[in-house]
Every structure is written in C-alpha cells, then in structure tokens.
Amino acid sequence: MVLESLHFSRDGGLEVLDQLQVPQKKTYIRVKDSQDAWTVVRNMQVRGAPLLAMVSALGLAVEALERAKAKREGAAEWLRERMSFLKTSRPTAVNLFNTMDALGKVVEDAVASGRNDQQIYHAYADAAEQMLEEDVKANKAIGDAGADAILAAMKAAGRDGAARVMTICNTGALATAGWGTALGVLRTLHARGKLERAYCLETRPYNQGARLTAFELVEDGLPGTLICDSMAAALMQRCGLDACIVGADRVVANGDSANKIGTYSLAVLSRHHGVPFYVAAPLTTLDVNLKHGSEIPIEERPDEELCSLKVEGVSHRVAAPGIGVWNPAFDVTPASLISGIVTDCGLIPKRSQDFDVAAFVPEKKRKVNGQ
Numbered sequence: 137m138v139l140e141s142l143h144f145s146r147d148g149g150l151e152v153l154d155q156l157q158v159p160q161k162k163t164y165i166r167v168k169d170s171q172d173a174w175t176v177v178r179n180m181q182v183r184g185a186p187l188l189a190m191v192s193a194l195g196l197a198v199e200a201l202e203r204a205k206a207k208r209e210g211a212a213e214w215l216r217e218r219m220s221f222l223k224t225s226r227p228t229a230v231n232l233f234n235t236m237d238a239l240g241k242v243v244e245d246a247v248a249s250g251r252n253d254q255q256i257y258h259a260y261a262d263a264a265e266q267m268l269e270e271d272v273k274a275n276k277a278i279g280d281a282g283a284d285a286i287l288a289a290m291k292a293a294g295r296d297g298a299a300r301v302m303t304i305c306n307t308g309a310l311a312t313a314g315w316g317t318a319l320g321v322l323r324t325l326h327a328r329g330k331l332e333r334a335y336c337l338e339t340r341p342y343n344q345g346a347r348l349t350a351f352e353l354v355e356d357g358l359p360g361t362l363i364c365d366s367m368a369a370a371l372m373q374r375c376g377l378d379a380c381i382v383g384a385d386r387v388v389a390n391g392d393s394a395n396k397i398g399t400y401s402l403a404v405l406s407r408h409h410g411v412p413f414y415v416a417a418p419l420t421t422l423d424v425n426l427k428h429g430s431e432i433p434i435e436e437r438p439d440e441e442l443c444s445l446k447v448e449g450v451s452h453r454v455a456a457p458g459i460g461v462w463n464p465a466f467d468v469t470p471a472s473l474i475s476g477i478v479t480d481c482g483l484i485p486k487r488s489q490d491f492d493v494a495a496f497v498p499e500k501k502r503k504v505n506g507q
C-alpha cells in the first residue's frame with residue numbers, strides 16, 4: 137500500500153507527506169492553517185493538481201474549525217479573504233481555483249440561508265472534507281474508463297495482450313487523495329492482469345517520476361521501468377508502446393491540455409510513432425472559461441530548481457554558475473495530438489481535431505466546478 141499523501145480528521149487536524157524528502161524519507165508535517173497550506177504547496181512539498189487543491193481547502197478547514205470553537209465572528213468575510221489568498225500559491229492547476237470557487241459557493245449559500253458564523257465555518261469544513269472521498273471515487277472511475285480505452289485501442293490494433301504504457305511526472309496517490317489519475321489507470325490495468333510494463337519518465341527538473349512514480353510502482357508491485365526523459369523516443373522506436381497516458385493541470389474548452397513540462401514532446405513523439413496518447417483528469421481539472429491552450433497561465437519555477445539536484449531536501453548545484461535559465465513547470469499539448477481525454481464521467485467525445493469540453497461537462501458537475 138502506497139504511503140498516503142495526507143492524513144485528515146476533525147480531531148487530528150491535517151498532516152501532509154513532505155514529498156521533497158520522498159523516497160529517502162517518509163516524513164509527515166503538520167498543516168495547522170491556511171498559511172501553512174499555502175507554503176507547502178508553493179514549495180512543492182505537496183504537489184499534484186488535485187492534491188494541492190485539497191490540501192489548500194483542508195488547511196483552511198482546520199483553521200475555520202478553530203475559529204468556530206473560539207466563537208470568532210465574521211466567518212464569511214474571513215473565509216472569502218483566505219480563499220483568495222490560497223489561490224495565489226501556484227497559477228496553472230485549475231483544480232485549486234475550481235475548488236476554491238466551489239467552496240466559495242458553499243459559504244455564500246450558508247450566508248443566504250441565514251446561517252450564523254459557527255454554522256458557516258462548519259459548512260465550509262464539511263464541504264472541504266467531502267472532497268477527499270469524492271476524489272478517490274473519481275480516480276477509480278478514471279481508472280476504469282482509461283483502462284477500457286487503452287485495451288479497446290489495442291484490440292483495434294490487433295493486440296490482445298497486456299499493455300505497455302508510458303507516463304510522465306507523478307499522477308498517482310501522491311498527486312491525489314488516493315489511487316491517482318493517469319497512474320490510477322495503470323493500477324486498474326494491473327488489477328485486471330493487463331499491464332505488461334509501465335515506463336515512467338524521470339521528469340526533470342523536479343524528478344517526480346524518478347522519486348515519486350517509481351516509488352509508487354515499486355511499493356504497489358507494478359511492473360515498472362524508469363527512463364530519462366530523453367530516452368522516450370528511442371524506446372518508442374525500438375521497443376514499441378501500446379499507449380501514453382498523462383495527467384493534466386488544466387484542460388480548456390477545445391481540449392488543449394496543460395501538464396508537466398515534457399508532456400508536449402511526448403505527445404509529438406506519440407503521434408510520430410502512432411502511439412495513442414491519452415490525458416486522464418477529473419472534472420475539477422476542466423476549465424471551459426478558457427477557449428484555447430494559449431490562454432493557460434504557465435508557472436515558471438526558480439532557476440535553482442533546474443540548476444541543482446535536491447536530495448532529501450538538500451540542494452546540490454550541478455549547472456555552471458552564471459548561466460541563464462528558463463524553467464517553465466508546464467507545457468500545453470494541443471487537442472489535435474490527444475487521442476482521448478479520460479474523465480471520471482467517461483471519455484470526452486473527440487471532434488476531428490479537438491474536443492467540445494463544455495458540451496461534455498454535465499450540468500450538475502458544471503455547477504460544482506463553478507462553471
């Protein structure tokens with residue numbers, strides 16, 4: 137059983153796994169309020185689009201419950217200000233914004249129904265806690281839909297065996313509340329006896345693949361092979377693949393998808409080698425307010441993160457001092473290179489060169505996402 141990314145309870149509060157220390161150390165750190173939540177997300181001690189949204193929401197829930205106990209007034213105004221603050225930690229993963237907007241609606245509904253301060257604090261905390269269960273359920277649904285899609289594509293290509301699948305970054309239990317999105321599809325294939333091998337890219341410069349995905353594959357006994365990002369093309373050329381499946385930080389109205397830097401090159405390689413390329417994401421990752429991938433804000437991380445290797449939280453500089461650095465944390469894959477977008481509500485139907493995401497988001501889910 138993989139380490140859990142977080143532990144939350146009303147009495148015990150919130151603890152998160154410090155992912156900067158994985159796999160050498162498995163250290164849980166306490167998140168006592170919204171400031172702590174913002175800091176662990178900004179530092180990438182906690183990362184992964186769904187997980188960073190949940191940790192932000194739950195860190196604020198811990199603080200809200202403390203204020204309820206102390207009978208502090210001004211609940212709605214305080215929660216609005218704290219949610220706005222939490223939105224400033226990282227700009228690309230839309231899950232953070234969708235989650236804060238959905239929780240903001242919970243607060244506004246409580247105010248509109250005449251709830252007092254204590255009730256408003258508790259309404260917020262109840263909704264934040266419920267997101268944990270919903271996330272794992274969504275990931276299991278993504279797992280089934282993704283595994284069905286990959287096996288159907290293999291059958292159409294005349295292959296009935298187990299799947300050889302490549303993935304980038306970490307999209308497993310350490311990027312979510314459990315099971316994972318793209319890595320959740322690999323877990324489902326394995327559970328069905330249909331995973332021949334998972335090839336995980338080390339995912340420079342943060343090494344989510346080498347440190348986190350490799351850790352999850354080994355811990356859960358999935359057949360995994362680690363490769364350098366630069367080896368992906370040669371592996372497709374020499375060994376053959378049945379699919380690539382990746383996560384997402386934001387999928388916009390036409391299906392263009394932002395994900396970890398290196399994903400776009402994987403999509404181009406997949407197209408060149410005739411490998412189906414899938415994006416796996418819960419509905420909280422969809423953003424129909426943006427029409428095209430060029431509108432997605434791309435986070436740039438500190439130069440030091442590219443120039444150094446961090447082991448157990450300690451940085452060792454590798455790059456020559458004084459060199460200029462460009463360090464975008466994400467890139468955007470155009471919908472035309474994506475074979476399918478796998479969600480917890482099934483696959484988004486593909487048009488000739490893109491997807492109609494807005495038509496897909498069911499009315500009820502659209503409301504939850506604040507769209």
Ligand SMILES: CSC[C@H]1O[C@H](OP(=O)(O)O)[C@H](O)[C@@H]1O
Nearest residue numbers: 183184185307311383384395396
């Ligand atoms: C479950 S999708 C997680 C998504 O987030 C990762 O980015 P980061 O590690 O910088 O938070 C990566 O893009 C993954 O695909």
